[in-house]
Amino acid sequence: MRWRRHIPFVLDHLIWLILLGVFLFFASQTDKFLTPINITNILSAAAVLGVLVVAQTFVLITGNFDLSQESTLGLAALFGLWLIVPALAPYWGGGILLSPYLAIVAILGMGIAIGYVIGALITYGKMNNFIVTLAFLLILRGLMLAFTQGNATSGLNLPEADVFYFLGHENFPVPWLGNVPIAVPAMLLVFLAGHIILNHRRFGRDLYAIGGNRQAAIASGIDANRRIRQVYMVSGLLAALAGLMLAGRVASIQVNLGDGYIFTIFAAAVIGGVSLQGGRGTMLGALGGVLLLSTIDRGLNLMRVSVFWIQVIQGLIILIAMFIDAQRVRFRAPVEGDSATVPGSAPQPIEQEPT
């Protein structure tokens, strides 16, 4: 019976064991796996995804969804480019020729603004978060298509765009690994910040309470609606940041930039143990989910598994993750109501002060 006590701990950190197992599996299957270039590839693929997952984790912990991230990402990157390039074909620019540094500020500001509008519609407008963000997924992507008339824009080879490169393209040397994109440490920093905010800032602690029981959080003095607006602003900000990183990485801004990311984002968060019901989940777990998905993606690629099968496998991984989550709930509390009979505490009568 004693071993059962450790089940919750193991289940909570199972993701890292699985990651290790997957690593060993691929390493045994192909000698191209444990190479510096491949590890670097896994990490840089994880960078953009990671930033988005941090944002989604914040939103999910409050018990809300943000489906709009990938469209915010695309539109923000495009908007930044429009601000800095000339209004000449073949580029699609505004001719404002704004300083790229200011453009980055504008991009991030735009992400925050989009998040605020979404949050305001959900809280002031009392609209369903799933539908509002689904609508924004369509609206923002549609705006991007409408503005560009569906044309690909690739202004990033202009010298003005060098600053845009930076996050997505700049490398720094690391022993053994070689050149690692600075997006990787940037992503890790975002995770670290996310972790600290969730656990050690009032903001993060409020989010857990809101997701765990919104009415109780409100009755405890938390302004839940304000927190939800803020969390969407964080989500928009990080989506815009991810847009910068992705644009730099692929060295162009296509109208489909970021398209389809949402599935991977949710998969990574869920695999990492973030509950879709809200109130549960950690940044460390989410990071594990991101790394696991990136690793499997690269590993299967190296093994020359067809893209279509990779999707099937990713779907299966999500199911397995949900199964593990269900077990976590089952093993967590032995008895409802009666479990308070903790060892050593039950039989003591309380001392009665004479009254």
Add this chain to the structure above:
Amino acid sequence: MNSASRIRIDGRGGSPTPYLEYLESVMIGATAAPALELLEITKSFPGVRALDGVSFDVLPGEIHALVGKNGAGKSTLMHILTGLYAPDSGEIRVQGQPVEHMTTALAKRLGIALVAQHANFVPALTVAENVFAGAMPTRRGGFIDWPGLRREAAMRLGRFGLNVDVERPMESLSVAERQMIEIARALFADATVVILDEPTAPLPKHEVQMLFDFVRRQRDDGASFIYISHYLEEVFELADRVTVLRNGQVAGAAPIDALSQPDLIRLISGTDVERFQRPRRATVGAPVMTIAGLTRVGAYQDVRLTLHAGEVVGLTGLEGSGPGSLARGLFGLEPMGTGTVTLDGAPYRGTDPGKALANGVAYLPRDRHGLGIVAIRSVRDNASLSVLGRLTNRLGFVDGARERDLVQGYIDLLAIKTPRMSTPIEDLSGGNQQKVVVAKLAATEPRVLLLDEPTQGVDVQAKVEILRIVDELTRRGVAVAIVSDELHELTDMCDRIVVFYRGRITREFHKGSPEMTPERVLDAIEGGMMETTDAVA
């Protein structure tokens, strides 16, 4: 079990299993055989022996109460009976027949029905649809036979003395009516024994009587009930026999007539715990909150009330007569209404809970699960939830050490039984959960503490501990208002009791006056002082 409650009305439900037929044949011969027996049941969980050789039985036509503190083993025993858990050892017998391996499906087939506190219905569907949930009568082609459905449902409910309009949506019925329908539903599905788990906690007083009359009638017709409750007065009123669990063992079992209420309390608590009688304190101080003519249409009218430092004021009345709404209004969970309220001399409005707490007004909700706790989060997170802002350092980070000290302080002060402060609060017993809620409020260092049914669903000892900490707070000058219909609790605790009738204050009792007895207060609650109501109406 007599024939009335075992009539098989529904031919469509499939013929009874051979096993059930066998049971019925056995039963005819032995009328006094227990409907249900649990013999020497033992069950352990990691580190805890939840049940230790517990035996329990229910006779046909009997209401057998099962009482004990939270954590005494009642829920575990019922979970074993309903097949949710397998016992480590012991035997379950249904109508004399041993059941080898109880599962939830088998329990259902054997007629063990659980009526939970919040009945298991689809609120938006009609009574008739709910009565037949899962077994709608159909016509050829699989279409639902609506007229037949309504007729059948009305007939079946009528058989149990329930005359409700079966076309009304379930949610439009009172909680007691819903519970009665659920009991009836269990009985016409051939229930061997119906488990009533804290049925009266969400009920106003007059509905309790309605429910009890109904249960008694069914008992007289031969139905068997297991009745689980914290309300000892109700146990004495309803039960034929009582079994007391304490720390996973049977502390005592006897016909109810053989016991007095102090006997029962002693059996439950294991010590001579009496009610907490708050001594009269000479420390009632200056006015803290003055309510001068507050009105919210449909909730309360022209309320005039002053809460003094160090004073406990009881607010009571029939369900919906005003006190609960007043507390929620003052805290900002509901609109406060129009009128003047001053807090320490300054104008006060309950606009939202955050501002109320910042102003020193704290509220303990009566709905612990809905409003009191964040069930999946830890004891620590729950206890510090309202004071995180005060626990942050200059850089805006929550000071972990200070937070742990604060929470540990309250765990010690309130004797909160929890393995660790990181334990999810849902793993604690109801009484300990409530103590954490009290800790959360006390941590805000309120000037005014509004308690809405603070001891509802809480075991006897936790109740005493909670009331003692409330008394302790008054000694520090907190003004306390307790909304409650536990009259003994009010007369034991309060310096004043204010009675509401239809939204208006109609009567006030003062400590020390011979008038302040539960009987007199009850009389006023039910509208006894009509001359005063007339005067203000």
